[in-house]
Amino acid sequence: MASTNSQEVFIIGQTSEGRRFRPSDWAERLAGVMSQFRPDGDPPRLGGHLRYSPWCTPNNVAGVKCVIVHRDMQEAEPQAWDFVMNFARDNDLQIVDACLMPDAKPLS
Incomplete structure (x- = not known):
């Protein structure tokens, strides 16, 4: 993957x-x-064992399931990062450098 500024x-x-x-x-x-x-x-x-990591969360983009992986995981937990990226590659999944945008506030 090429170097990028995305988080x-x-x-x-x-x-x-x-x-x-x-x-x-x-x-x-x-x-x-x-x-x-x-x-x-x-x-x-309380119930922390039932939470997703802030570094790896399931989501839905345009009706398609996805997992959003934060780049901080790459430095802090390189083996975990490799596991996730290898999972994607091994299953021929699309990998996109992107960033989450905050929810837009409605125009008044």
Whole structure:
């Protein structure tokens, strides 16, 4: 992957040929496996073992499941980063350098 200024990488649940990746809950499963990898100082919370890592979260973009992986994971947890990126490559999933935009406020 080329160097970029984006803070996140989106792993899109479509193959390079445009087919949807299965099973349908793949994004939640992958993010669940990665939930143990957290930034230092991430405060423990009640039910914290049931939270996704802020570095790897499932999402939905234009009706397609995806996992958003924050680049901070690459430096802090290189093996976890490699695992996620290799998962995407091994399954021929689309990988896009991008960034999350805050929700737009309605025009008044």
